[in-house]
Amino acid sequence: xxxxxxxxxxxxxxxxxxxxxxxxxxxxxxxxxxxxxxxxxxxxxxxxxxxxxxxxxxxxxxxxxxxxxxxxxxxxxxxxxxxxxxxxxxxxxxxxxxxxxxxxxxxxxxxxxxxxxxxxxxxxxxxxxxxxxxxxxxxxxxxxxxxxxxxxxxxxxxxxxxxxxxxxxxxxxxxxxxxxxxxxxxxxxxxxxxxxxxxxxxxxxxxxxxxxxxxxxxxxxxxxxxxxxxxxxxxxxxxxxxxxxxxxxxxxxxxxxxxxxxxxxxxxxxxxxxxxxxxxxxxxxxxxxxxxxxxxxxxxxxxxxxxxxxxxxxxxxxxxxxxxxxxxxxxxxxxxxxxxxxxxxxxxxxxxxxxxxxxxxxxxxxxxxxxxxxxxxxxxxxxxxxxxxxxxxxxxxxxxxx
Ligand code: DI6
Ligand code: FE
Numbered sequence: 001x002x003x004x005x006x007x008x009x010x011x012x013x014x015x016x017x018x019x020x021x022x023x024x025x026x027x028x029x030x031x032x033x034x035x036x037x038x039x040x041x042x043x044x045x046x047x048x049x050x051x052x053x054x055x056x057x058x059x060x061x062x063x064x065x066x067x068x069x070x071x072x073x074x075x076x077x078x079x080x081x082x083x084x085x086x087x088x089x090x091x092x093x094x095x096x097x098x099x100x101x102x103x104x105x106x107x108x109x110x111x112x113x114x115x116x117x118x119x120x121x122x123x124x125x126x127x128x129x130x131x132x133x134x135x136x137x138x139x140x141x142x143x144x145x146x147x148x149x150x151x152x153x154x155x156x157x158x159x160x161x162x163x164x165x166x167x168x169x170x171x172x173x174x175x176x177x178x179x180x181x182x183x184x185x186x187x188x189x190x191x192x193x194x195x196x197x198x199x200x201x202x203x204x205x206x207x208x209x210x211x212x213x214x215x216x217x218x219x220x221x222x223x224x225x226x227x228x229x230x231x232x233x234x235x236x237x238x239x240x241x242x243x244x245x246x247x248x249x250x251x252x253x254x255x256x257x258x259x260x261x262x263x264x265x266x267x268x269x270x271x272x273x274x275x276x277x278x279x280x281x282x283x284x285x286x287x288x289x290x291x292x293x294x295x296x297x298x299x300x301x302x303x304x305x306x307x308x309x310x311x312x313x314x315x316x317x318x319x320x321x322x323x324x325x326x327x328x329x330x331x332x333x334x335x336x337x338x339x340x341x342x343x344x345x346x347x348x349x350x351x352x353x354x355x356x357x358x359x360x361x362x363x364x365x366x367x368x369x370x371x372x373x374x375x376x377x378x379x380x381x382x383x384x385x386x387x388x389x390x391x392x393x394x395x396x397x398x399x400x401x402x
Contacts, residue, residue: 001038001039001047001049001050001051002033002050002051002052003031003032003033003038003039003050003051003052003053004031004032004033004034004052004053004054004401005031005032005052005053005054005055005056005401006029006030006031006032006039006050006052006054006055006056007029007030007031007056007058007063007374007376007398008029008043008055008056008057008058009027009029009043009057009058009059009060010028010029010030010058010060010061010062010063010376011024011025011026011027011028011060011061011062011063012024012025012028012030012040012041012062012063012064012366013062013063013064013346013366013382014040014041014065014365014366014367015064015065015346015347015350015351015364015365015366016365016366016367017351017360017365017367021343022343022346022347022382023365023366024382025040025041025042026042027042027043027044028040028041028042028043028063029041029042029043029046030063030366030372030374031046031050031052032372032398032401033401034401035371035372035400035401035402036368036369036370036371036372036400036401037366037367037368037369037370037371037372038368039368040366040367040368058376061376061377061378061379061395062376062377062379062381062382063366063374063375063376063377064133064346064350064366064374064375064377064382064385065350065351065354065363065364065365065366065373065374065375066133066134066135066136066350066363066373066374066375066397066398066399067132067133067134067135067136067327067349067350067353067375068134068135068136068137068349068350068353068354068357068363068364069129069134069136069137069138069314069315069317069327069349069353070136070138070261070284070312070314070353070354070356070357071138071140071261071263071284071286071314071315071316071356072137072138072139072140072314072315072316072317072318073139073140073142073143073173073316073317073318073319074122074125074126074137074139074157074160074317075118075119075121075122075139075141075143075153075156075157075160076106076109076110076118076121076122076143076153076318076319077106077108077109077110077111077112077113077117077118077121077143078105078106078108078109078110078113078319079319079323080101080102080105080106080319080320080323083096083101083102083105083320086101102320103143103176103177103320104177104180106143106319106320107143107144107145107177107179107180110143110144110149110153111144111146111149114152115152115155115156115159118152118153118156119156119159119160119163122139122156122157122160123160123163123164125317125325126160126164126166127164128325128326129315129317129325129326129327130164130165130166130397131392131394132326132327132328132392132394133327133375133377133394133397134166134327134397135166135167135363135371135373135374135375135397135398135399136166136167136168136169136353136354136357136359136363136373137160137166137167137168137169138168138169138170138171138314138357139154139157139160139168139169139170139171140170140171140172140173140176140211141153141154141157141170141171141172141173141174141176141207142173142174142176142177142211142213143176145174145176145177145178145179146179146181146197147196147197147200147201150172150174150197150201151200151201151204151206154170154172154201154206154207155206157170158170158206165399165400165402166399167363167371167373167399169208169209169357169359170206170207170208170209171207171208171209171210171211171239172197172198172201172202172206172207172209172210172211172236173210173211173212173213173241174193174197174198174201174210174227175190175193175211175212175213175218175219175223175224175227176211176212176213176218176241177213177218178218186219186220186223187223190219190223190226190227193227193230194226194227194229194230195230198210198227198230198231198234198236199230199233199234202231202234202235202236203234207236208236208237208357208358209231209236209237209238209239209260209357209358210227210228210230210231210234210236210237210238210239211238211239211240211241212224212227212228212238212240212241213241214240214241214242214243214248214250214253215241215244215245215246215248215250216245216246216248217245218241220248221248221249221250221253224240224250224253225253225257228253228257228259232257237259237260237358238254238257238258238259238260239254239259239260239261239262239263239284239356240253240254240259240261240262240263241263241264242254242262242263242264242265242268242272243262243264243265243266243267243268243272244264244265244266244267244289245266245267246267247267247268247269247272249269249271249272250262250268250272251265251268251269251272251273251275251276251281251283252271252272252275254276254279254281255272255275255276255278255279255281256275256279258279258280258281259279259281260281260282260355260356260357260358261281261282261283261284261312261356262276262281262282262283262284263283263284263285263286263314263316264284264285264286264289264299264316265283265284265285265299265300266290266295266297266298266299267297268283268299268300268303269300269303270300270303270306270307273300273303273304273306273307273309274303274307274309276304276307276309277304277307277308277309277310278307280310281309282309282310282311282312282352282355282356283299283304283309283310283311283312284312284313284314284353284356285299285301285311285312285313285314285334285338285340285348286313286314286315286316286322287313287330287333287334287337287338288315288316288317288322288324288329288330288333289316289318289321289322290333290337290338291333291337292321292322292323292324293321298337298338299338301338301339301340310352310355310356311340311344311347311348311352312348312349312352312353312355312356313327313330313331313334313340313345313348313349313352313353314327314330314349314353314356315327315330326390327349328385328388328391328392329389329390330349331345331346331348331349331385331386332386332387332388332389334348334386335386335387342382342383342385342386342387345385345386346382346385346386350364350365351364351365352364371399371400371401372398372400372401373398373399373400374396374397374398375394375396375397375398376394376395376396376397376398377393377394377395378393378394378395379393
């Protein structure tokens with residue numbers, strides 16, 4: 001067999017679906033052909049007579065699948081650092097919101113930004129993720145809140161994948177917050193999301209999925225169900241911001257609509273966890289937001305384990321509640337704050353994150369046929385990737401075999 005590139009003399013954490021735990025292979029190799037994995041396994045299992053244009057000695061380093069950040073709001077205008085300062089001086093979230101701050105200030109800045117502005121302000125955040133081995137990101141809209149601005153944001157998100165060697169999937173989150181011109185009428189706004197924005201965005205192929213924020217301060221479960229129905233009509237899979245600040249039974253609702261994932265889930269109960277497991281809906285935990293808003297209610301990890309709900313981890317990178325651009329730190333937070341194991345953390349930013357995007361067939365594990373997206377690490381054991389805080393041991397990142 002003739003490969004383009006082989007990385008040999010490596011230790012692999014394949015995260016393969018059929019393997020136990022991390023799917024560890026000592027004395028391993030990964031080989032690429034036409035951007036895809038042609039071989040991943042023990043060097044002793046390489047097909048006889050193999051050959052490669054380029055041979056890279058990994059000197060015993062660890063190779064994992066490229067990391068997948070499956071929940072971000074990476075593209076937005078402005079920032080909220082000043083609001084952070086005000087909060088440290090004692091202002092409440094409500095006071096800031098009433099003074100025109102909070103999510104409304106990001107919507108205003110995003111609407112004022114051009115597509116180029118949105119791309120260039122997102123790139124430094126993307127570059128930070130990439131430097132830590134991220135090869136796929138999801139980006140949500142939700143700071144435009146009208147058809148033009150949401151479309152511009154999603155076009156900017158798609159363009160990121162042309163500016164950098166990274167795969168981008170986009171999610172339409174029109175039902176994120178109520179824009180000022182809606183004058184408090186949530187039902188009327190949801191009607192616009194369902195009848196105007198979502199069909200147009202799906203038709204323009206600007207989104208790969210649809211999402212909503214189901215919460216007292218955002219939209220009810222009835223309103224969320226309307227968005228899900230419109231997404232189904234438009235042929236888009238769904239995801240949900242569920243049970244972040246209270247239990248509106250968003251996890252169950254997501255499961256009932258066969259959502260790819262339900263995300264946050266601090267207030268999810270056992271019934272919700274069980275329903276998700278049964279539906280195959282992935283639990284995407286976002287410890288950065290939990291940390292930043294100083295939440296104390298933890299997601300029900302024991303219930304997820306008991307019922308076999310799949311767990312992913314993501315940054316939730318956004319200006320209001322998680323200004324975080326590190327998946328390595330996210331893993332450390334997942335372990336420290338939520339008591340996830342090393343295996344759960346690593347699977348959570350690779351295999352399970354890919355599953356949460358509906359892309360497990362293409363990425364997320366080291367298995368032949370998938371895109372050859374790799375992270376090669378200067379570590380002695382995989383636990384170091386979770387254990388260290390603010391240290392980046394990435395040696396090389398490979399996207400589609402390069
Ligand atoms: N959940 C959150 O915590 C953020 N959005 C969401 O759906 C808040 C976003 C912001 O404050 O800008
Ligand atoms: Fe979010």
